[in-house]
Amino acid sequence: MDIQPVINKIKKAEYRYSIHAIVKSIERKIKEQEVVEAILNGEIIEKYYDDKYSPSCLIYGMTKEGRHIHVQCSIPPEVVIITVYEPDPCKWHTHKIRRK
Numbered sequence: 001m002d003i004q005p006v007i008n009k010i011k012k013a014e015y016r017y018s019i020h021a022i023v024k025s026i027e028r029k030i031k032e033q034e035v036v037e038a039i040l041n042g043e044i045i046e047k048y049y050d051d052k053y054s055p056s057c058l059i060y061g062m063t064k065e066g067r068h069i070h071v072q073c074s075i076p077p078e079v080v081i082i083t084v085y086e087p088d089p090c091k092w093h094t095h096k097i098r099r100k
Helices: 004-011 019-028 034-041
Strands: 015-017 043-048 056-062 069-075 079-085
Touching: 004 034, 004 079, 015 019, 019 079, 034 056, 034 069
Parallel strands: 015 079
Antiparallel strands: 043 056, 056 069, 069 079
16 A cells, blocks of 8 residues: 555545544644645555455654654545544554554
């Protein structure tokens, strides 16, 4: 799974947020611009081919301010931001590797 098709959709503003992602981004004070920056500078760290509604991936990226962000989104043709959060050190060994 290549991140470039997701980046292309983000650059063209051809994406939408799920209700869950809207709620979580407000709760976690993660702005849309930060999500965009994280994706544009990011990399896919997990792939979910059998996700509930459609294949998706987890992207790790940093904002211009240095904030570490995880973005789960569906993969094209339709990009839906499913959830966004800052990786919890209790759950992530590094920002990219999940603790077991």
